[in-house]
Structures are given as structure tokens and as C-alpha cells.
Amino acid sequence: MLYPASFGHDPLFPKTSDFGVVDKDEASGKGVICYRAFRRGEIIAQMSGEVIDVIRQHTLQISPDKHLYDPYFSGYFLHSCEPNISLDMKNMTVTALQDIPENSYLYMDYAETEDYLFKQFPCSCGSRYCRGWIGGKKEQMSVISGPAVLTVNQ
DSSP states (O other): OOSOGGGOOOTTSOOTTTEEEEEEETTTEEEEEESSOBOTTOEEEEOOOEEESSOOTTEEEEETTEEEEOTTTGGGOEEOSSOSEEEETTTTEEEESSOBOTTEEOEEOGGGTOSSOSSOEEOOOOOTTOOSEEOOTTEEEEEOSSSEEEEEOO
């Protein structure tokens, strides 16, 4: 199991036989790779971790003032503007949005769960739907005769 034994033994917790947290490349850093295939619509894992009240790297937003800190699994999902997984933060589950072949990285859209990101970044996902700059769903980029300027929608 990727989670420590102290988290319990939920049968949907990610197993080391099914997933690994590995170095992808210099630009992306670490990511979660799946060692077996998953079918579209399949719940592929149950998430766990510490619930905290601040945004950190490797956290996922549960509610406006609660975040899941998971440095073992879900905190390493990579971003894509055309993701292959979706997260249900109420039930703490990960679902395949499409068939995912074995040895594929798991990609979520960070704006699905996050109002504000710990750190915004330029996107290099290569998707035909790429937004170019990644922030949370309440963050928006504007261009004012020059470099992009962050505006926050409240």
C-alpha cells in the first residue's frame, strides 16, 4: 500500500502493485503512474491524508477552509487541461474519466478542486484544450498591453 499502515486498510487505498509515485521529468517533477489499466467510470482509488486548514503544496481542497494533505498519493497527481481522472472530494475517491492504459500517468485538472493554487504555473500539457496558465477556479488571468496580470474573482 502507498499509505502508511496507520491510515488503516481500506481495500480501495492505492496499492504499490497498481500505482507508483515516480519522477516524470524535470519540468513536471513527480507524478502518479498506474501499473495496470483502468476503465472509464471505474473508481480507481480511495484518497486519504491529513485534513488541514491551509493550502500547501500537495494539498487538495475539500471545502473553502479544509484541505487534504496527501504526500503519499493524490498530492502527486499531475495537471492536464484534458484530464484522465476526476476527484470526488466529498467521498475522497478518484474516478477514471476515460480508459487509462497501464503505465500511464494520472492527470487531473487542478481547477476541478482548487479555488486558489498554492503556486500558479505555465501549462505545458499539450492538450488541444490547454489554457496556457494554470490557477484555481477563482483565479483568472488577464492581459493588459504587456505581460499577463493575475486578477482574483471574489
